[in-house]
Amino acid sequence: MTHFDVATAAVQAALDAGARYADARVMHRRYEAMSARNGEIEDLSQSEDAGIGVRALVGSGWGFYAVPDLSDAAARAAGTRAAKTAAASARVPGPATDLTPVGAGAGSWASACEVDPLSVPLSDKGDLLVHATKTMREHGADVAEGLYQIWDTEKWFVSSEGHRIDQHIRECGAGISSTAIGDGEVQRRSYPAYRGQYGTRGWELVQELDLGAHAARTADEARALLTAPLCPAGETTLILGGEQMALQIHESVGHAIELDRILGWEAAFAGTSWLDLDQLGTLHYGSELMNITIDPTIPGALGSFGFDDEGTPAARRDAVREGRWVGVLAGRDSAAVAGLDYAGSVRADGWSRLPMVRMTNVGLEPGPHTLAEMIAATDDGIFMETNRSWSIDDKRLNFQFGTEIAYEVKNGRQGRMLRNPTYTGIGPVFWRSMDMLSSESVAWGTPNCGKGQPGQVGHTGHPAAPARFQNVRVGVRG
Amino acid sequence: MRDIAHRVLSMVGPGVEAEVFVGHTALALTRFANSSIHQNVADATTSVRLRLHADGRTASGSTTVTTDEGLAGLVRRTREATRLLPPDAGWPGLAPLAPLAGEGNWDEATAQAAPDARADRVRAFVDAAGGLETAGYCRTMHAAGAFANSAGQSVTGRTAEVAMDAIARLDGADGLGRLASGRLSEVDGAVLGARAAAKARASAGAVELPPGRYEVVLEAPAVADLLQNFALYGFNGKSYNERRSFAEPGAEQFDHAITLVDDTLGAGGLGLPFDAEGTPKRRVAFVSGGVTESVAHDRRTAAEAGAESTAHALPSGGAFGAIPASMRLDPGPATGEAAELGAVVDPAAAALVAGVERGLLVTDLWYTRVLDPKSLVVTGLTRNGVWLIEDGEITTPVRNFRFTQSYPQALAPGAVLGVGAEVTTVPDGWGAAWRTTPALRLASWNFTGGASG
Numbered sequence: 001m002t003h004f005d006v007a008t009a010a011v012q013a014a015l016d017a018g019a020r021y022a023d024a025r026v027m028h029r030r031y032e033a034m035s036a037r038n039g040e041i042e043d044l045s046q047s048e049d050a051g052i053g054v055r056a057l058v059g060s061g062w063g064f065y066a067v068p069d070l071s072d073a074a075a076r077a078a079g080t081r082a083a084k085t086a087a088a089s090a091r092v093p094g095p096a097t098d099l100t101p102v103g104a105g106a107g108s109w110a111s112a113c114e115v116d117p118l119s120v121p122l123s124d125k126g127d128l129l130v131h132a133t134k135t136m137r138e139h140g141a142d143v144a145e146g147l148y149q150i151w152d153t154e155k156w157f158v159s160s161e162g163h164r165i166d167q168h169i170r171e172c173g174a175g176i177s178s179t180a181i182g183d184g185e186v187q188r189r190s191y192p193a194y195r196g197q198y199g200t201r202g203w204e205l206v207q208e209l210d211l212g213a214h215a216a217r218t219a220d221e222a223r224a225l226l227t228a229p230l231c232p233a234g235e236t237t238l239i240l241g242g243e244q245m246a247l248q249i250h251e252s253v254g255h256a257i258e259l260d261r262i263l264g265w266e267a268a269f270a271g272t273s274w275l276d277l278d279q280l281g282t283l284h285y286g287s288e289l290m291n292i293t294i295d296p297t298i299p300g301a302l303g304s305f306g307f308d309d310e311g312t313p314a315a316r317r318d319a320v321r322e323g324r325w326v327g328v329l330a331g332r333d334s335a336a337v338a339g340l341d342y343a344g345s346v347r348a349d350g351w352s353r354l355p356m357v358r359m360t361n362v363g364l365e366p367g368p369h370t371l372a373e374m375i376a377a378t379d380d381g382i383f384m385e386t387n388r389s390w391s392i393d394d395k396r397l398n399f400q401f402g403t404e405i406a407y408e409v410k411n412g413r414q415g416r417m418l419r420n421p422t423y424t425g426i427g428p429v430f431w432r433s434m435d436m437l438s439s440e441s442v443a444w445g446t447p448n449c450g451k452g453q454p455g456q457v458g459h460t461g462h463p464a465a466p467a468r469f470q471n472v473r474v475g476v477r478g
Numbered sequence: 479m480r481d482i483a484h485r486v487l488s489m490v491g492p493g494v495e496a497e498v499f500v501g502h503t504a505l506a507l508t509r510f511a512n513s514s515i516h517q518n519v520a521d522a523t524t525s526v527r528l529r530l531h532a533d534g535r536t537a538s539g540s541t542t543v544t545t546d547e548g549l550a551g552l553v554r555r556t557r558e559a560t561r562l563l564p565p566d567a568g569w570p571g572l573a574p575l576a577p578l579a580g581e582g583n584w585d586e587a588t589a590q591a592a593p594d595a596r597a598d599r600v601r602a603f604v605d606a607a608g609g610l611e612t613a614g615y616c617r618t619m620h621a622a623g624a625f626a627n628s629a630g631q632s633v634t635g636r637t638a639e640v641a642m643d644a645i646a647r648l649d650g651a652d653g654l655g656r657l658a659s660g661r662l663s664e665v666d667g668a669v670l671g672a673r674a675a676a677k678a679r680a681s682a683g684a685v686e687l688p689p690g691r692y693e694v695v696l697e698a699p700a701v702a703d704l705l706q707n708f709a710l711y712g713f714n715g716k717s718y719n720e721r722r723s724f725a726e727p728g729a730e731q732f733d734h735a736i737t738l739v740d741d742t743l744g745a746g747g748l749g750l751p752f753d754a755e756g757t758p759k760r761r762v763a764f765v766s767g768g769v770t771e772s773v774a775h776d777r778r779t780a781a782e783a784g785a786e787s788t789a790h791a792l793p794s795g796g797a798f799g800a801i802p803a804s805m806r807l808d809p810g811p812a813t814g815e816a817a818e819l820g821a822v823v824d825p826a827a828a829a830l831v832a833g834v835e836r837g838l839l840v841t842d843l844w845y846t847r848v849l850d851p852k853s854l855v856v857t858g859l860t861r862n863g864v865w866l867i868e869d870g871e872i873t874t875p876v877r878n879f880r881f882t883q884s885y886p887q888a889l890a891p892g893a894v895l896g897v898g899a900e901v902t903t904v905p906d907g908w909g910a911a912w913r914t915t916p917a918l919r920l921a922s923w924n925f926t927g928g929a930s931g
Contacts (some may be wrong), residue, residue, distance in 0.1 A: 036798050041564050049525070049542040060514075063593075066521035085506075088593030092600050094514025122562040130564065143720050181721050186852045191490045265511045266650075268613040268645045269907065311818055337603065338578040352521040374672050388848040391857045398927070400857050400880060402849050420542065424855075424880070424927060453615050454507055454519070455908045476926050478855040478882040 002422065003028075004166075006075045007158035011056045011358045013079030015160055018087065021099065022079065022330040023159035024050045025309060026070060026349035031146025032118060033149040034125055039134035041126050051351040059137035060097045061089025062333075066352040072238040080239040095369075098182060098336040100343050102186035102312040108443045109306020111168070112299060112386040113202035117150040119298050120203050139219035141178035147196060148206060149447065151459075155309075155351075163311035171302060173445055174206045176215060180222035187225035187419060189218040189404055193243040194387045198459070199447030201300045218468055221405060224417055231382065231406050231476030232419035238423055239468045241385025244403050246444035246462035254362040255284075256396035257319050257327070258345075259334040261357075269452050270304040270478065271394025272446065274427065277338055283325040286431030289367050289467075292320035294329060294345065296360035301461035302417040302445030303362070305347075309355035319362065323432070331357050349456040358454050361464025367437025371466040381409040382474055384421045400424040400476060423474045436468035479624035480564035480634055483866045486528055487626055489553045489927055493687070496561075497627035499793060500524065504589075504620050505909060508596035509659050511613040512642070513604050515597060520828050527754070527793060530554050531589070536566040540794060568779035571630040573756040580743035580759070581635065582644060582751040583660035588638040589620035590660055599642060599667035603655065606671030607646040610678055614644020614655075618662065619909055625756040635751040639912075641905035645862060646674035651684060651875070653677025654841050654862035656699050658905035658912050676821030677841065677863045684834070684875040689868065693837030693866065693895070694923040695830045697823075698902035700892050702913035703843040703858070704885050705805045706906065708738070711851050712886065713764045713772075716799025722851045724886050725772065731770045731886060735810060737764040740774065740790070740802035746903050746914045747804045755791040757853060762788045762802070776800040800809040806914040810897030822865060822872050826900035827917030833896060834867040834919065838876060844926030849882070857882045857926070880927035888920050895919040 001009075007024040028050040033044045036110040052075055063086025067076045129146035136144035157165045175196020179188045190196075191214040199205050240248065261273040262264055264415035272473035275283065296304050296314040307313055310332050319327040330338070331346035334357060346353040373385060389402035405415045408423035441463050449458040490496040506520035537559035541552045560672065589597040596616040598618050604612050619786040622636040641658040642665050654677060655670025696704075717723040722730070732738075742749045742759040751759050756775050775783065776791035781799050790800035813829050823839055831839055846858030859880050866874040869904045887893070898916030905912055 040567070043535050043795050044559055044563060045797075046537075046539040046559060047541060047797055048539075048548070051523070051542060053521070064517070064519040064521075065521075065524075068523050068525075068544075086592045088508070088597045089515040089518045090513045090595065091597035092510060092513070092604055094512060094516060106651070115587075122559060126563060143722070177547060179720075179722070181852070184852060186722055186850060263512075264611070264613065265516055266648065267611075268510055268615070268643065329775060336624065350524055354517055354519045356517075389849050389857065391845045391847040391859070391879075393859045394844060398859065398878075398880060400882070400927070402847075402857075420849070444909055447670075453509055453517075453907060454505060476857075476882055478847065478853075478857075478884050478887075478924055478926075 001072055002157040003365060004164060006052060006070050006072065007156055009072050010052055010075040010079035011158050012161050013076040014054055014083045016079045017083035019083045020057050021057040021160055022055065023157065024052055025056045025351055026156045027156045029350065030152045032138060034129060036129035036133045036146045038137050038144050039130055041130065048193040052078055053351045054082040055354065056086045057097060058083055058086035059090055061086045063089060064354040072175055097333055098298065098330040100335040100341060101397045102332060102343055102385045104159065107165040107307055109167045111200040111304065113170045115203040118152055128211060132215045135177065135215035135451050136178045136213060136219040139216045140223045141219040142181040143179040144145055157311055159311055163273055165307050165311050167306050170202060171198060172203060172205060172433055174209060174211060176211050176218060178219040178222040180226050182226040185226065186320050187222050189221040193444060198302045198447045199300045199301060200304045208241060224392060225405060225419045228417040228419040231418040234297050235267040235471050235473050237378050237381030237468065237470055238472040238474060239378065239383040239409065240380060240466060242440065242442050242466050243444055244385055244387050245464035245467055247387045247390055247401065247460050249362060249364055249464055250446055251390055251392045252396055252399055252462065252469050254359040257329055258357045259328040259330040263334055263337055269453050273398045274395040279325065281326055282325055285320050285325045285428055286323045287434045288322045289434050289437045290320050290323045290431055294319050294327060294360055294362055294367060298361050298443055298461065301361045301443040302447065302462035303360040303457045308344050309347045310343060313344040313469040317342065329357050329359060347458065353456050356468050358432060358458045359460040361443065361463065363462035364465065365442065366439040366441040366465050369436045369438050370438060371438050374438065374466065374468045375409055375414055376412045378409045379411055383407045383409050383414060397427050399427065422476045424476050430469060433470040434467050435470055438465040438467065439463040450469055482526060483624045483626040485889055486526060486549055486553060487628060495628055497529050497572055497756060499780040500575055501525045501793065502622045506596065507615050507617040508593065508831060509615045512746040513612045515600060518593060522902045526552060528552055528601055530560050531569050532560045534565040535563045536569055537563055542857045551698040553659060568778055568782065570777035572627045573631050573777065575630045577757050578633055578751045579621050580751055582637045582743060583748055585638050585661045588660065588662040588772055590620040590642050595662065599665060601675065602667030603644055603671035606668040606726055607675040610646040610648050610675050612644060612646050617641045617909065625752060627756055631756045633752045633756060637749050639748050642667060642670055643905060644670065644674060646671065648678040648682060651678050651681030651864045653681065654699060656904055658903045663914045677917045680822040681713045681863055681875045684877045686877045689879060689925045689927050691922045691924055692886050693834055693921055694919060695834060695837065695839045695919045697827045697841050697917050698915050699805065699842040699904055699916040700840050701918050702904040703846050705807060705853060705913040705915060707846065707856055707885055709802045709805055711848060711917055713774050714799040714801055715773045715775035715783065717851065719779055721780045724854055725770050725773050725850050726853060727770050727772055729770055730768050730891060732765050732768040732889045733891050734768040735897045736765050736768050736889055737808040738805065739763045740805050742804040748912045753789040753791040754793040757787045757789040759789045774800040774802045803911040807916060809899050809901050809916040814898040817924055826898045826902060830896045830898055830919040831867055831872065835869060837867045839865045839872060850898065851911055854885045855882065856885055877928065879925040882926040883924045888923060893921045895921055
């Protein structure tokens with residue numbers, strides 16, 4: 001039996017058990033991660049998992065069942081269990097569930113990959129991390145760490161509407177960090193970002209990062225931070241580096257525009273959203289420099305795919321245009337509830353999890369300036385870069401973020417280093433204060449976005465460039 | 479599963495140190511929002527993890543493909559990896575033969591709970607909320623594990639869990655009901671729904687108070703967040719070895735009222751009776767009467783520290799260190815009859831509230847992140863209900879705060895003004911850890927921002 005045959009059998013079993021719609025995903029994933037610490041390999045993890053997840057709609061209730069067994073009998077049993085589970089949902093029923101039409105058909109897609117990351121010898125990959133962490137250690141890092149991760153995912157999707165889609169997505173990335181330990185304080189510098197940089201690309205992504213070339217600098221900066229002055233407290237002009245902007249977009253825009261949150265489907269855990277659908281198309285989210293897109297078609301970005309996990313073809317869409325909120329991340333059922341005619345943002349983190357609304361690539365279109373121009377145009381402010389901590393309320397309004405490092409900006413020049421920088425604010429107030437935006441955009445990858453119950457880890461992308469904000473509260477401390 | 483474990487060991491062959499962990503998890507979760515079930519899921523997964531040490535080199539791998547071909551592939555890949563990796567000077571050796579100290583919790587009714595059993599609890603929660611909007615989940619789970627290594631250690635175990643975690647909402651104000659147990663019969667959706675609804679109703683008209691330092695009573699869900707961060711950062715053996723933890727064994731770092739243990743096999747404990755390296759679980763005291771006693775170790779971090787493993791190796795390997803999963807903060811002495819304070823305050827916290835002249839009652843903490851791991855300064859927000867306490871009475875609902883607070887400092891000597899006499903077991907969101915704790919009355923908590931910034 002082919003994987004399509006297995007998925008088809010599961011869908012048919014769900015229909016036979018009473019489902020009015022069903023879909024099934026067979027997934028096979030190989031994962032490899034290596035970490036090094038202080039010049040030695042610390043851990044190598046290699047895993048393989050395969051299974052099938054079946055989703056069934058009975059009346060207004062969904063049911064989902066998954067097993068790591070790709071036999072015909074197991075697939076049929078999973079389809080039947082999914083339909084029975086859906087039937088139990090009728091004990092606490094909701095309004096009728098519809099699915100926004102997206103067109104059904106056959107399709108095939110694969111991410112671009114120049115160098116298959118799983119075919120690169122382990123010894124070469126180990127040498128890369130050992131060399132980088134050894135260099136950091138030699139430059140004074142108390143703890144020098146390096147990590148790469150590789151995901152190689154194949155999936156076959158079949159639905160009762162006639163979808164028949166296969167995809168092969170290869171993702172990888174890497175990063176290093178130096179930790180310096182002082183008296184009662186720990187400082188860290190990472191490259192190229194906290195946890196590294198990731199994309200739907202091959203090992204060429206890691207080679208381009210050139211980890212070794214940045215190892216000494218991270219160690220030097222981590223040690224220097226231990227004796228740097230504290231980030232002052234108060235309101236000031238804030239310039240954020242591109243990687244921190246990616247985090248800012250992820251937390252205060254990406255999650256806020258998830259339609260399931262807006263509809264209250266995540267109310268008890270991830271939370272809701274401050275956005276109200278009645279304001280879609282009119283709400284003033286940010287300054288006119290703010291243009292946010294939802295775009296899973298960006299080559300190499302971590303949130304890219306050919307089809308989402310409901311079989312909707314990838315398509316670019318505006319979320320915020322010249323500061324006005326105009327679009328959401330949606331799935332077929334949530335779109336139907338909201339009366340929208342588009343979906344395409346539903347994914348699961350594996351065969352054993354229910355697909356749900358997730359960010360794809362949610363990013364900020366580049367602006368007209370450069371980072372250097374922003375600093376030159378700032379009389380008194382702070383430049384922060386590289387995310388260290390993030391916390392935001394359940395409506396995605398009230399945030400407090402910390403970065404690894406900051407610099408004073410005085411009279412148009414970057415000045416002394418500052419330690420323990422934090423800034424806090426309210427999402428729309430903050431975005432409306434953005435008055436300069438750089439053209440130096442990078443599609444940052446976030447491989448650790450948590451959501452859902454049971455918990456799922458999503459991979460998202462965020463094109464972002466440095467930007468400047470006015471009247472921001474900084475230096476919040478315990 | 480024991481058969482799979484020994485089959486893999488036999489495939490590895492002689493001359494190699496090998497350990498195999500076979501885990502089977504059946505998880506079912508019925509999720510509701512807007513007072514109806516909208517996601518209803520279940521899965522059953524068996525995974526096999528193999529770790530090999532050969533010629534001084536170590537590698538590990540895992541698979542969910544348990545056919546002969548799949549298992550042979552796991553052994554082949556892992557064996558190849560050991561040849562390519564550099565020498566592992568810190569290899570701590572395999573766990574020695576040792577009997578289990580207990581069987582762990584098991585309840586057949588919990589393990590075999592059908593979708594209808596979960597849906598019935600959801601129905602009861604929704605009905606008890608009396609028309610308020612509700613959202614949350616009811617989860618049942620059972621896990622079984624078999625471990626075997628080439629040193630002769632071979633153990634099996636199983637565990638079952640039920641958890642309910644849900645809110646009731648009124649005009650945007652939320653009230654919470656959250657509980658985990660080893661027995662399905664102990665989770666009553668109606669009780670949790672009624673409490674959540676009472677809290678939501680009592681939050682109507684919440685006012686914004688200025689940020690600053692307040693005396694607080696933290697209910698069990700809020701205290702669980704302190705325990706969670708202590709587990710991840712403070713008592714993690716890897717963090718301790720790297721001097722990134724505040725923990726100093728032998729030092730009086732906490733108030734004398736604080737005794738903190740990890741106890742999978744004790745009353746209310748959940749989880750398998752051995753860790754991922756086959757070391758039998760036992761009670762481990764991290765803090766006794768305010769004095770830090772120890773940290774959690776797997777075999778590698780223990781060897782580095784010159785200590786014994788405390789059976790806290792994680793199935794995912796040692797990259798995150800050794801983390802306790804079943805922590806318990808011991809309750810305080812009973813103070814006689816609990817104060818009657820209405821439905822807002824959990825009965826377990828009522829006696830603590832009665833002693834507060836002016837302070838805040840906090841139900842839950844949310845989205846907490848560490849700003850500095852060494853001092854364990856954490857920022858986050860309150861959630862699911864905050865009230866002003868004046869002269870021992872709950873007087874006014876309060877809007878949520880942002881806080882920035884060192885967790886060890888909050889429990890430092892002299893800072894703990896009261897420990898509740900009853901404990902509650904609280905689940906984490908991932909079904910991998912549980913925190914059993916009473917409410918706490920603390921002298922000071924640093925609120926650094928109001929709801930509006």
